[in-house]
Amino acid sequence: MEESALSFWMYLGVMSVFFGGTVKRILASERSSAPTLLVYSALFLLMERLCSFCLPTCVGLGVFCAACWLIMGTVAAAKPLPVEGKAVFITGLWGLVNNAGVCVNFGDAELSLMSNYRGCMEVNFFGTLEVTKTFLPLVRQSQGRLVTISSPSGEQPFPCLAAYGASKAALNLFVNTLRHELKLWDVKISIILPSSYKTGQSRNVEYWEEQYKHLIENLPLSLMEEYGEEYLLETKKLFFQFAETATEDLSPVTNSIAEALLSRQPKVRYYAGQGVGLMYFIHCYLPVSISDRFLQKLFMKKSVLPRALQKRNNNNKKK
Numbered sequence: 648m649e650e651s652a653l654s655f656w657m658y659l660g661v662m663s664v665f666f667g668g669t670v671k672r673i674l675a676s677e678r679s680s681a682p683t684l685l686v687y688s689a690l691f692l693l694m695e696r697l698c699s700f701c702l703p704t705c706v707g708l709g710v711f712c713a714a715c716w717l718i719m720g721t722v723a724a725a726k727p728l729p730v731e732g733k734a735v736f737i738t739g740l741w742g743l744v745n746n747a748g749v750c751v752n753f754g755d756a757e758l759s760l761m762s763n764y765r766g767c768m769e770v771n772f773f774g775t776l777e778v779t780k781t782f783l784p785l786v787r788q789s790q791g792r793l794v795t796i797s798s799p800s801g802e803q804p805f806p807c808l809a810a811y812g813a814s815k816a817a818l819n820l821f822v823n824t825l826r827h828e829l830k831l832w833d834v835k836i837s838i839i840l841p842s843s844y845k846t847g848q849s850r851n852v853e854y855w856e857e858q859y860k861h862l863i864e865n866l867p868l869s870l871m872e873e874y875g876e877e878y879l880l881e882t883k884k885l886f887f888q889f890a891e892t893a894t895e896d897l898s899p900v901t902n903s904i905a906e907a908l909l910s911r912q913p914k915v916r917y918y919a920g921q922g923v924g925l926m927y928f929i930h931c932y933l934p935v936s937i938s939d940r941f942l943q944k945l946f947m948k949k950s951v952l953p954r955a956l957q958k959r960n961n962n963n964k965k966k
């Protein structure tokens with residue numbers, strides 16, 4: 648390719664990136680954006696002409712990038728909506744935040760009781776569904792916001808969280824369907840996907856010990872024999888270790904909730920906390936073999952094999 652053609656495409660590439668960013672900011676910050684867009688288009692073109700004619704390609708591109716960056720920076724970041732009048736129950740309801748949720752067990756899907764699955768579904772899915780249906784007419788009237796706290800386990804198959812994850816997956820689907828349907832009503836809908844935090848339930852050791860006791864008492868004998876109690880005890884120990892590593896500072900979640908309620912253009916999904924965005928990327932964009940390995944490494948740190956597998960391995964060794 649000729650040098651002039653290459654330089655043309657490079658300028659065009661840089662301009663597209665920065666102009667795209669500028670348009671996004673303008674649309675998010677102002678209502679009558681057509682004149683502003685025209686002014687900014689003229690500015691970008693002028694800078695491109697000046698740099699490409701007056702400077703050698705490398706220097707010109709550098710100067711052009713810096714100029715574009717500065718031009719983009721002059722568009723004020725989107726201001727949040729004013730809070731006044733948004734939370735007055737008597738006149739209406741601006742935003743509904745669905746936060747209630749429970750995780751009733753941590754363990755293999757096969758070892759989770761039916762009551763675990765039903766318990767999660769009841770609170771995380773049906774509870775949220777009922778609250779949403781109750782308040783939606785008010786949110787529609789105000790063309791307001793619906794914010795739902797879900798979990799990355801509803802998007803990705805986290806080992807040992809099948810009951811909780813399945814209920815959050817159902818919740819995600821419901822909320823995402825609503826998002827399409829309520830566009831017509833100008834209601835904006837966001838889902839928050841927090842990483843791991845130390846909160847009421849996750850740090851409640853007594854609750855988890857109680858859940859473990861309930862499991863041991865209700866697990867069918869055949870499963871208990873095949874897995875063995877040492878396997879279950881290790882799962883419980885790993886859960887406590889995992890819960891210890893959770894974060895105390897909830898601000899990524901609370902900030903996301905505030906942004907979803909007050910930003911002019913709230914995001915559809917907020918990955919609140921370290922690593923959740925990366926996990927989503929690995930799950931969605933890398934081959935299954937890699938994403939499976941990643942989740943196994945993160946959650947399956949078990950060293951104890953189920954009792955029946957230990958026996959099978961021993962028999963194989965003897966043969």
Ligand SMILES: NC(=O)c1ccc[n+]([C@@H]2O[C@H](COP(=O)([O-])OP(=O)(O)OC[C@H]3O[C@@H](n4cnc5c(N)ncnc54)[C@H](OP(=O)(O)O)[C@@H]3O)[C@@H](O)[C@H]2O)c1
Nearest residue numbers: 746747748749770796797798841842843844846847848849
């Ligand atoms: N902590 C994490 O690491 C994490 C990660 C991802 C997602 N989440 C999600 O974040 C949300 C908040 O959980 P959290 O971690 O903050 O736990 P939490 O401190 O235990 O809070 C759970 C909330 O749910 C309410 N709730 C539980 N069962 C309910 C029921 N049957 N009816 C009505 N309300 C009920 C609780 O109300 P009471 O206080 O009145 O009991 C409490 O306000 C949940 O949806 C959870 O799934 C948490």
